[in-house]
Amino acid sequence: MSEEILINVTPRETRVALIENGMLQEVYVERTSKRGYFGNVYKGRVQRVMPGMQAAFVEIGQERAAFLHASDILRKPDAELEGADVQPSVVPPINELVHEGQDIIVQVIKDPIGSKGARLTTHLSLPSRYLVLLASSKTVGVSARIEDEAERARLRDAVLMMEPEREHGYIVRTNAEGLPAESLADDVAYLKRVWRAVSARFQNARVGDCVYEDLSLPLRSVRDLMRANIEKVRIDSRETFERTLKFVNQFMPTMVDRIEHYPGERPIFDLYGVEDEIQRALKKEVPLKSGGHLIVDQTEAMTTVDVNTGGFLGTRNLEETVYRTNLEAAQAVARQLRVRNIGGIIIIDFIDMVDEEHKRQVLRQLEKALARDHAKTTVYDMSPLGLVEMTRKRTTESLERQLCEPCPACIGRGSLKTAETVCYEIFREITRAVRQFDCEKLLVLAAPKVVSRILDEESAAVAELEEFIKKTIRFQSEDQYPQEQYDVVLL
Template identity: 75%
Template sequence: MSEEILINVTPRETRVAVVENGMLQEVHIERASKRGYVGNIYKGRVQRVMPGMQAAFVDIGLARAAFLHASDIVRALQGMVVEEGEAPPPTPPIHELVREGQDVIVQVVKDPIGSKGARLTTQLSIPSRYLVLLPFAKVLGVSVRIEDEAERARLKEALQVQLPDAGEKGPGYIIRTNAEGQPGEAMAEDIVYLQKVWRVIEEGMRESPVGRCIYEDLSLPLRALRDLMRRDVEKVRVDSRESYDRMVQFIERFMPEMVEVLEHYPGERPIFDLFGVEDEIQRALQKDVPLKSGGHLIIDQTEAMTTVDVNTGAFLGHRNLEDTVYRTNLEAAQAVARQLRLRNLGGIIIIDFIDMADAEHRRQVLRQLEKSLARDHAKTTVYEFSPLGLVEMTRKRTTESLERQLCEPCPACSGRGSLKTLETVTYEIFREITRAVRQFEAETLLVLAPPKVVAKILEEESAAVAELEEFIGKTIRLQADERYSQEQFDVVLL
């Protein structure tokens, strides 16, 4: 499988696209005015302790107080570290762990999403190319994505050669997926880098005021190199010379074997246009996703969950209905996995595949979904078909979805996705007129409304207006205003 990473840099926005076999799989966006906070370490102060929620709200200098749950502080503050494979200890009451007014060192694990503040942890982790440093832990672990047991053992042994006390006295380390196939010397370089970073953080922990960011994660282009680079990445193309130069310095220091992969794109045509990424992003903002078979997906993102409905559409198949349904569901399973990555959808996801009578078909569709999710960087958990024929799954969410990064709720419908009909608005106007007359004295009432509503009243409801004038004994005037949305109107007393 060939993979390319495309990086588009402008003064106010940076975008990274992951393209596999010519198809866009992931989009990451970072704007200068709204840079993400995940990975940043702050010196915070506890504002409120909430025993009923087993959590505390912490001031870290952001617009909203951040959320710190007891389960994210118990091991760090009490030294109760968990060895690899062990169950976590029980969580003590929150008031035994922190108190109001206490200063704490915290790391952001989830950006503010919607009306929720950032999610925090005191279990700090600092990533490098091949390792993750866990300053307050004593664990020595290997990423679960490295499945080969012999390779896991080799990497663990190589790290123990560099750090004889790792896993006993601390700090702890996790070997990342990128380390697969790498020699011990590569991890040694990362250890030196992480130790330098940690010394700077320790100094900031002592000297920084409350609300100060002690450690800030890398910019998006450098994070892309650190987190997205794999052996099957054939090219990394960046359209900014300045960013390219910084990336060259980073790649020469941390992954010199990948220098040849990095390439500056000097072309006049925008890099995302050249590879069709711009069009794919626009399609990812639509609810409807067409399938090659003629079927389609309908994706709805709500506050509570995301739902995916699979429809056969025009696909009739060649044998029978069960065969048609099975083939459509197989294709849909692949498409769903891609759309979750592309749209960065997280939390609870419900997939309504077309009903299948054959248990083996259901098993194969589920297997196809899990296989297609295997390359997803975010952690996913898929459950069996429910009695209603639904597949429930979860996908870890750390940042806003693509739609919520690029779009805002419709001002006309306030995000409902529907508008009141012209008839409904007309009758609301009539009720408001009656209400106003009973409360205030006036000879004439002026109705300001959008042109469509005024036209509806004049053409179809003129008799009703005449009856209302006779009933209230007042004159009603109508005035169209282009600035009003379909649901807006005002009744003015003259």
């Protein structure tokens, strides 16, 4: 499978696209005014301790206080846990772990999303090309994506031999598969230098200061996404290209020849069709080649994906048609979750199938398609109603939340009150107003569609209302008013 990374840079925005076999699979956006906080380390101060929530709110210099749960607070060193890779199962009360006014070093593990502040941990980790340093641990682990047991053992032993008396723990990343021990040793030395710098900065920092900031999006993407099957990294900015080339020369010299500057006149995202794919990813409906379609609906609590056959009738029986549509939908859903960067709880409503083997095959197809996802996913068995519950790790806002805002007309509801409904609201408001205040006549300001309906279909109702309140009502159309807005003015 051929893959490419495209990096589009403008003065205020950087975008990165991962292309697999000519199709967009993932897109990342970073704006100068809204750089993400994920991975950053701060000197914080505990503002409030909430025993009922087993959590504390921590000031880290952001608009909203960040959230720190008791389970994310470092407790007993794992040397005392006989080398276990987990914290004790019983979490002590939060007020035994932190107190108000306490200075604390914390790392952002989830960006602020919606009305929620960032989520924090005191289990600090610093990533490099091939390793992740675990500041408060001494264990050595290997990425679950490396499946060969012999290779896992080799990598683990290589790290253990480098530091028999370890100060920190390490996780060997997927990118390290097949690499010599020398490459890992270079990363260990680099991470130790970074950690010493972070520790020194923390001592002199003020509350809210960032003592460690992750790499910029282009360098972070190259570090995290660069694999053996990445054929090219194309960058349309000369400055970013040179900076990336320097970074790759230092940390992955064998891949220098894959970094290219794109000097073309045509925008690089247009050339690969990425702009069109981004626009399609902002729509609810996703067409399938078979004629069916998906409906993707993001809400605050979860995301639902509905699978429909549409005009696809198939050439055999109904069960075969449904099975084929669900198989195609399983692949499409996995891709849409990546492109849209949807996380949290996801419910997929597949079309009902009778055959148990068909259900297993559809679930297997979904799991297979999700295997290439960089975010951690967990898929549960299909329910009797054909629903599949799954989770996808969320660290940043989805593509839609990054690029869009709630519609000012419907305030994010996705629907508007009809002109008829607004008319009757106006009539009720008029009745309410004349009972409370004295006036000779009334002026109603409303959207053109609403005024048009009042003067046409509702003219008889207006006459009855004027007779009832013994007042004259005049209506004025306001082009700037959205459909639901109106004002009743007493004259």
